[in-house]
Amino acid sequence: MNVLVFRTNINSAxxxxxxxxxxxxLKGICRWSxxxxxxxxxxxxxxxxxEESDVVRTIQRAGLFCEPLEY
Structure with a gap:
């Protein structure tokens, strides 16, 4: 199981x-928040x-900002 973390502009319901x-x-996602x-x-x-790139592309297609968060 991988944990992927992103900075986004998802700031409302x-x-x-x-x-x-x-x-x-996206196939393979078990949980997200x-x-x-x-x-x-x-x-x-x-x-x-x-992959991170799959998530970024998916979120951007929804018209939202998303980038991997380095920690």
Whole structure:
């Protein structure tokens, strides 16, 4: 199981819904969450065989900002 962490602009329930509609189509995601209280609106994904680039592309197709968060 891999944990992927991203900085996003998913800062409202409406944007969470837009992201959810896209993320549900990615095979291999076991769990995901967005921290709406964090200044980076951190998207955390637990997944198997999902690449960071796939997540970034998927979120960007929803019209949202997403980049890997280095920690």
């Amino acid at each position: 409406q944007r969470v819904h837009k992201a959810a509609c896209r993320l549900c189509k 967005v921290d709406l209280e964090d200044c980076d609106c951190v998207l955390r994904i637990e997944a198997e065989k999902v």
